[in-house]
Amino acid sequence: MEARLYQNHHVAELFVKDKITYPDILKKFIIDFLLRLDPDRKSDQLQFDLMLDMGCANGLQTKIFAEHFSKVIGIDKSEEQIKMAIKENSSDNIQYVIGDESNMPALDNTVDLVWCCFAFHYMNVETYIRECERVLKSTGGTIICGHDFVDIMLHENEGSQLQSGMNILEQYLR
């Protein structure tokens, strides 16, 4: 699918005006998901190390996760979106970089969460999964969220396991 639309400065300006944000339950779901992946973590230890937000656009959503991580990196292919993210949604522990799924900007086994919302349909699936397997800690995972699905990939030592998130999400929506 083509993502050139987002490289247009006018579109970046329109996108920032919309200010559509995620409901709080989604953030709770994500933190609960990470806690489940790392049962040894103390329940009051709510801050994780590193999150990547793939296809972060103007960073509006990236910023809502920043309090839960020592560092969050927002990655987007569009220079216009990254410029807008730096202008509108900067914070001390957020870095914005131009990039894509082919080279996630993190060392091996260092990332707690790779988050990708409404952008996965633009990416190469195999490349995304390969990079996730490289960067994710054994206690980390990726959550891919689209318009009509939510999937969770649990990253385990023996390989990756894909699991539908819809049933899990449903309990948060009740």
Ligand SMILES: C[S@@+](CC[C@H](N)C(=O)[O-])C[C@H]1O[C@@H](n2cnc3c(N)ncnc32)[C@H](O)[C@@H]1O
């Ligand atoms: C609908 S926006 C997603 C916005 C944001 N993730 C959110 O949840 O509101 C899609 C974004 O994906 C970016 N994008 C498209 N292809 C990409 C790729 N291969 N790697 C990184 N970003 C990409 C676009 O530039 C655009 O900013």
